[in-house]
Amino acid sequence: MSWVNAIIQGILLGGLYALFACGLSLMFGVMKVVNLAHGDLAVVAAYIGLGVIAITHVPAVWAFVIVVPVFAVIGYVLQRTLLQAALDRGVLTTLLVTFGLSVVIENGLQQFFSANSHSINIGSLVSDSFSIGSQITIAYLDLVILVVAVVVLLGLQYFLSASASGRLIRAVADDPEAAQISGVSYRHVFGIAAAIAFGTVALAGLAFGMYSQFDPTIGTDQLLLFAFEAVVIGGLGSLWGTLAGGILLGVAQQIGAQIGAQYELLAGQLFFLAVLVLRPQGITSRKETA
Amino acid sequence: MDRQEAQSRMRLDQPFSRRTLLRGTGAGALALGAGGVLAACGSGLKGSGPSGSTGTITIGFITPLTGSLAGFASGDKFVLSQIRQSPVYKNGIKIGGKTYKIAINVQDSQSDPTRAGQVAQQLILNDKVDLILTTSAPETTNPVAVACEKFGTPCVSTVVPWESWYGGLGGNPVKPTTKFEYCTTFFFGLEQFLGTFEPMWNRIHTNKVVACMYPNDPDGNAFRFGFEPLIKGSGYTVVDGGAYQDGTTDYTSMIADFKSHHCEVYSNAPLPPDFNTFWKQASQQGFKPKIATVAKVLLFPSDTVALGPLVVNIATDSWWGPYMPNHSSLTGQSAAELATAYQQKTGNQWVQSLGSSYSLFEVAKEALAAVSDPHDKKEVASALQTVNYTGMCGPLNFAAGPAPGVAIMAPVGVQWKKGTGKYPFEMKVVDNSLNKKVPIEAPLEPTNA
Numbered sequence: 001m002s003w004v005n006a007i008i009q010g011i012l013l014g015g016l017y018a019l020f021a022c023g024l025s026l027m028f029g030v031m032k033v034v035n036l037a038h039g040d041l042a043v044v045a046a047y048i049g050l051g052v053i054a055i056t057h058v059p060a061v062w063a064f065v066i067v068v069p070v071f072a073v074i075g076y077v078l079q080r081t082l083l084q085a086a087l088d089r090g091v092l093t094t095l096l097v098t099f100g101l102s103v104v105i106e107n108g109l110q111q112f113f114s115a116n117s118h119s120i121n122i123g124s125l126v127s128d129s130f131s132i133g134s135q136i137t138i139a140y141l142d143l144v145i146l147v148v149a150v151v152v153l154l155g156l157q158y159f160l161s162a163s164a165s166g167r168l169i170r171a172v173a174d175d176p177e178a179a180q181i182s183g184v185s186y187r188h189v190f191g192i193a194a195a196i197a198f199g200t201v202a203l204a205g206l207a208f209g210m211y212s213q214f215d216p217t218i219g220t221d222q223l224l225l226f227a228f229e230a231v232v233i234g235g236l237g238s239l240w241g242t243l244a245g246g247i248l249l250g251v252a253q254q255i256g257a258q259i260g261a262q263y264e265l266l267a268g269q270l271f272f273l274a275v276l277v278l279r280p281q282g283i284t285s286r287k288e289t290a
Numbered sequence: 291m292d293r294q295e296a297q298s299r300m301r302l303d304q305p306f307s308r309r310t311l312l313r314g315t316g317a318g319a320l321a322l323g324a325g326g327v328l329a330a331c332g333s334g335l336k337g338s339g340p341s342g343s344t345g346t347i348t349i350g351f352i353t354p355l356t357g358s359l360a361g362f363a364s365g366d367k368f369v370l371s372q373i374r375q376s377p378v379y380k381n382g383i384k385i386g387g388k389t390y391k392i393a394i395n396v397q398d399s400q401s402d403p404t405r406a407g408q409v410a411q412q413l414i415l416n417d418k419v420d421l422i423l424t425t426s427a428p429e430t431t432n433p434v435a436v437a438c439e440k441f442g443t444p445c446v447s448t449v450v451p452w453e454s455w456y457g458g459l460g461g462n463p464v465k466p467t468t469k470f471e472y473c474t475t476f477f478f479g480l481e482q483f484l485g486t487f488e489p490m491w492n493r494i495h496t497n498k499v500v501a502c503m504y505p506n507d508p509d510g511n512a513f514r515f516g517f518e519p520l521i522k523g524s525g526y527t528v529v530d531g532g533a534y535q536d537g538t539t540d541y542t543s544m545i546a547d548f549k550s551h552h553c554e555v556y557s558n559a560p561l562p563p564d565f566n567t568f569w570k571q572a573s574q575q576g577f578k579p580k581i582a583t584v585a586k587v588l589l590f591p592s593d594t595v596a597l598g599p600l601v602v603n604i605a606t607d608s609w610w611g612p613y614m615p616n617h618s619s620l621t622g623q624s625a626a627e628l629a630t631a632y633q634q635k636t637g638n639q640w641v642q643s644l645g646s647s648y649s650l651f652e653v654a655k656e657a658l659a660a661v662s663d664p665h666d667k668k669e670v671a672s673a674l675q676t677v678n679y680t681g682m683c684g685p686l687n688f689a690a691g692p693a694p695g696v697a698i699m700a701p702v703g704v705q706w707k708k709g710t711g712k713y714p715f716e717m718k719v720v721d722n723s724l725n726k727k728v729p730i731e732a733p734l735e736p737t738n739a
Contacts, residue, residue: 002543002546006542006543009543016539110356110357114360115358115360115361115401116360116361117566117592117593117596118595119596121598126570126573126574126598127600128574137575211567212566212567213596213597215358253540257534257538257540257542258543260532261533261534261538261543262532262533264534264535264543265534
């Protein structure tokens with residue numbers, strides 16, 4: 001029974017990882033941008049959410065309504081300016097630029113908000129849970145995060161494969177120049193994709209702010225690695241895969257933890273390495289897309 | 291543990307980040323380039339006696355003003371302003387018929403052990419300081435102490451369990467016979483942790499089963515190997531949750547383990563974000579220990595705000611607060627007055643590191659007043675070993691501690707209570723077993739009734 005519990009908790013934890021990995025996966029899939037500032041941007045979203053709640057005194061849920069659109073706009077602007085300028089100079093330049101962005105964000109946050117830790121207060125939801133049987137307890141917060149992750153990732157997957165705008169994004173992702181010749185402004189489409197990606201980053205940042213606590217350095221120290229692993233396990237550029245990757249990473253960690261607390265993170269990393277060695281294109285990707 | 295092991299552990303403790311990596315490699319390159327030069331002049335420098343004949347004494351102060359440990363240092367700028375206004379630091383100190391001015395050179399360790407070691411070296415070699423003071427967790431104090439011992443500069447540390455400091459310098463805390471020539475420290479250790487926590491456990495009616503959440507880092511291992519035997523020795527049963535890695539995001543299996551063993555007492559030594567995650571999940575999963583005594587977290591008000599109402603009635607240790615019956619040896623100001631002045635000047639709630647940082651400068655003054663030449667590093671270092679005075683942190687005797695050069699403070703047990711005034715939560719004294727002079731402010735209540 002305790003193993004069943006471990007797997008259930010792993011799936012719940014995986015929801016958080018998948019939500020984190022979504023924006024990273026999208027940015028890479030469409031623009032081929034490996035966003036090293038991903039974790040820091042999520043922390044920025046959490047800080048903005050905290051500010052919105054402190055100033056307006058609205059319930060925490062409303063922070064999503066404000067922060068996610070704000071972040072989408074930031075994403076669009078950043079893509080059209082900084083990231084596009086870097087992309088024009090080559091894909092490797094984007095690595096350097098996002099790396100620099102990460103350093104700037106981290107130190108900026110430290111300057112303005114100090115190193116103090118914060119958490120987004122969601123009242124009693126933080127400790128509410130329900131039980132199945134005597135051994136399995138599921139926290140509402142974790143369940144909500146998992147549901148949001150599934151809805152967002154599957155929704156985006158559907159949007160990309162079925163809608164006209166989604167097809168446009170995929171066309172641009174496949175070959176920006178060819179799309180340009182056909183009359184599509186690929187820069188604008190990249191901007192839209194970045195806006196969506198940043199919206200999901202904001203979701204993930206706020207969710208993490210409720211789940212644990214955050215400070216200016218946690219974005220790179222903790223969050224970025226798990227997001228990367230989820231993306232790689234699932235297969236680069238596939239949103240389905242990212243959802244699966246996040247959940248598998250969570251389950252692997254929980255199985256490790258069930259054996260002994262010292263193996264929790266190790267099990268996750270070993271699983272990640274195993275995937276890299278045995279199936280480098282990821283769990284869900286076909287070989288040629290890798 | 292031997293010296294190398296201690297140092298490598300210290301390094302491993304730091305969460306791996308780009309900045310650490312960059313600084314690490316940068317420092318490595320620097321060391322490679324300058325190694326020969328340093329080795330050449332190292333022997334000449336060490337214990338070189340009078341390092342200058344100027345009429346100014348320079349004190350280096352290394353503290354984590356930024357980074358993950360910045361909460362510890364949040365009051366340090368205010369403390370410095372208070373110190374600089376005190377007569378001795380403002381007008382100078384009279385030694386052997388000559389009045390010396392005192393200059394304080396403040397350096398930020400950025401909560402990074404590599405950086406801490408670098409600034410210590412800079413202060414010693416470039417700025418030619420006469421004395422170094424350092425505070426706030428082994429990540430800052432230990433590399434600084436190692437540099438001071440290596441280059442022969444007197445050093446005082448605080449806010450680091452003495453065992454961790456002693457081990458970091460290469461001593462064996464179990465048989466503390468080694469005397470370090472230049473380094474001294476004042477704080478407390480595992481024995482005082484137990485002396486603070488156990489009376490609180492005893493006063494709450496429990497089944498005497500302790501859930502222990504100790505990570506795989508220097509502090510966690512010190513508690514695992516040093517504190518667990520002490521707990522067992524006083525008749526409690528230990529359930530060790532396992533040596534988890536810092537930065538773990540899910541603790542449900544550890545919590546399930548604690549629940550299945552029906553633990554009613556909870557002890558830990560984690561990083562703040564990890565405790566936040568753990569405590570939220572414990573409350574979701576229905577693990578509700580009757581008494582939780584935490585170490586290393588919830589020492590400062592900023593941590594409590596992040597956790598919200600779940601923090602009420604969690605107990606921890608307090609080495610300083612406005613309730614301490616202590617007075618400054620520099621100005622006569624009381625502990626309560628210092629805390630009030632801090633709150634008025636900054637608008638922030640008082641932090642217990644105000645007192646420890648303040649006392650660093652008192653100890654420095656005590657040692658300087660006892661020498662004939664303040665620039666003679668050997669003389670200052672040996673004066674530090676015998677400092678015995680009463681000040682902002684109460685009586686400190688460096689000659690009578692558990693190890694040479696270690697002075698022990700007397701902490702009290704405190705619980706976080708709902709604030710009655712401006713601040714959401716307040717630290718209230720609930721147990722004074724180790725320091726009877728501190729008045730009890732509030733009743734000890736179960737963390738979870």
